[in-house]
C-alpha cells in the first residue's frame with residue numbers, strides 16, 4: 001500500500017519528534033540545586049537556558065529571588081523556592097507568612113508564569129551543629145506557610161516541606177542497621193508532629209543524603225561503600241544486603257518514618273552529589289564514579305531495598321559557589337556539576353545510560369580579559385608576603401591550594417601567584433588589586449598548570465567588560481575609575 005503525502009509527512013514529523021525527545025530523555029524526577037553564593041554570578045537567563053539545553057526539568061533554589069524566578073517564566077520547569085533559616089522567625093507571624101506566599105508564590109501562579117511546586121521552609125534547620133537555634137521556629141513557620149498556600153488556593157499544587165539533613169535520624173549505637181532507624185532523640189517528638197502535618201497536606205519528606213560526607217567524616221569508612229558499584233562488603237539487615245551507604249541511609253529514614261507511623265510518606269532527596277575539589281576524596285574521578293552509579297539507578301527506577309521505584313532527587317549542585325562558608329570543609333565550594341562559568345567539568349549522561357557525553361555548557365558567557373596576576377619573583381622586599389597572601393585568601397577562594405586539592409603540587413611561587421590571581425579576578429581585574437605592595441605583576445600568559453586552573457573570571461551581570469586599560473590616565477580619571485570599580 002502506498003502512503004499518501006499526508007501520512008508520509010506525518011511519519012517524518014513523528015520521527016523528528018522522537019529524535020528530539022530522545023535528546024532530552026533524562027532520568028525522570030531528576031532535578032538540580034541552584035545555589036548562588038558566588039562572587040561572580042552567571043545571569044539567571046543564561047543559567048535557565050543551560051537547564052533547558054540539558055533537559056533538566058526541576059530546580060531547587062535557596063531563596064525566592066525575583067530576578068531568578070523571572071527567568072523561569074513560561075519554561076514550565078518545576079521550581080522549589082525557599083525561605084532561608086534566618087527568615088524562619090519572621091514567618092511565625094501568620095500575616096507575614098501570607099505576604100511571603102503572596103509575593104513569592106502566588107504572584108507567579110498564572111499561565112505562562114512560574115511552575116512553583118514546593119516551598120522549602122528553612123534549610124537543614126535541625127542540623128546538630130546549629131545547637132537547636134532553629135528548633136522552635138521551623139514547625140510553626142512550616143504550618144503558617146502551608147496554611148497560607150492553602151488559603152491562597154494554591155495548596156493543592158504547591159507544598160511546603162523542610163529539607164532536612166540526614167542527621168535527624170539514626171540507628172542506635174548497639175544496632176546500627178537501617179531497619180533500626182529512628183528520629184534523633186532531641187527532635188523526635190517535633191519530627192513526628194511535623195511529619196504528621198506534612199502528611200495531612202500531602203507534602204513530601206525532603207532529605208539531603210551525602211555519601212561523600214560519610215567518607216569525609218569517618219577515617220575508617222570503607223571507600224567502596226560510598227559508591228554504587230557493589231565493591232563494598234555487604235551489610236546484612238533482615239535478609240537485605242546493603243552494598244552502599246546511600247541505600248542504607250535512605251532506608252534508615254524509611255524505618256524512622258515507619259516507626260513514627262508514616263511508613264508510606266513520599267520522600268524526595270533534596271540534595272545528593274559529589275564535590276570535585278578541596279579534599280583528597282573530592283575530585284573529578286570520584287564524582288564520575290558516583291554519578292555513573294547514581295544516574296542509571298535513577299533511570300531504572302531502582303529505588304532502595306525498602307522503597308523500590310522512582311525517587312525524585314535534586315543533584316547538588318549546579319554550579320560551583322566560591323563564596324560559600326568553608327566551615328564544613330574546603331570542598332564546600334566545589335559541588336558543581338558545572339564550573340563557576342557554567343562549563344561542564346566531566347562527562348555525565350543525565351539519561352542514565354553512561355554514554356561518554358558532556359552536558360551542554362552555558363552559552364555566550366562573557367569573560368573578563370585574558371590576563372592574570374602573578375607573583376613577581378624579582379620583588380625585593382618579601383617581608384610582607386604572608387600578610388598579602390592571607391589578605392588575598394581572606395577575600396577570594398584559595399581552597400584549590402589545600403591538601404589533596406587541584407593546586408597542591410605547585411612551588412611557593414605558584415602558590416603565591418594562585419592567591420594573587422584569584423583575588424585579582426574576584427576584584428574584576430581592577431589593576432589596583434594586582435599590586436600587593438609591589439609583590440605582584442600583571443601577565444598576559446596563561447599561567448595555569450595541567451591540574452591547576454588559574455581562572456579568568458566571568459563578567460558579573462551588570463558589570464561592563466573593560467576592553468582596555470589606559471596606560472597613562474589623569475588623576476581624575478584614576479579616581480573616577482576607582483570610584484566605579486572598587
Ligand SMILES: *[C@@H]1O[C@H](CO)[C@@H](O)[C@H](O)[C@H]1NC(C)=O
Nearest residue numbers: 063064065066099100103104
Ligand atoms: C520573597 O523572597 C525574597 C527572596 O528570598 C525575600 O527577600 C522577600 O522578603 C520575600 N518577600 C516577602 C514579602 O516576604
Ligand SMILES: *[C@@H]1O[C@H](CO)[C@@H](O)[C@H](O)[C@H]1NC(C)=O
Nearest residue numbers: 127128129130131132133134
Ligand atoms: C554550637 O555549639 C558548639 C559547642 O558549644 C559551638 O562551638 C558552636 O559555635 C555552636 N554553633 C552555633 C551555630 O551556635
Ligand SMILES: *[C@@H]1O[C@H](CO)[C@@H](O)[C@H](O)[C@H]1NC(C)=O
Nearest residue numbers: 130131132133134135136137
Ligand atoms: C525553644 O523553646 C523552649 C521552650 O519554650 C526554650 O526552652 C528554648 O530556649 C527555646 N530555644 C531557642 C533556641 O530559642
Ligand SMILES: *[C@@H]1O[C@H](CO)[C@@H](O)[C@H](O)[C@H]1NC(C)=O
Nearest residue numbers: 401402403408410411412415
Ligand atoms: C603551597 O600552599 C599550600 C597551601 O597553603 C601548602 O600546603 C604548600 O605547602 C605550599 N607549597 C609550597 C611549596 O610552599
Ligand SMILES: *[C@@H]1O[C@H](CO)[C@@H](O)[C@H](O)[C@H]1NC(C)=O
Nearest residue numbers: 370446447448449450453456
Ligand atoms: C588556561 O590554560 C588552561 C590549561 O591549559 C586552560 O584549561 C584554560 O582554559 C586556559 N584559560 C584561558 C582563559 O584561556
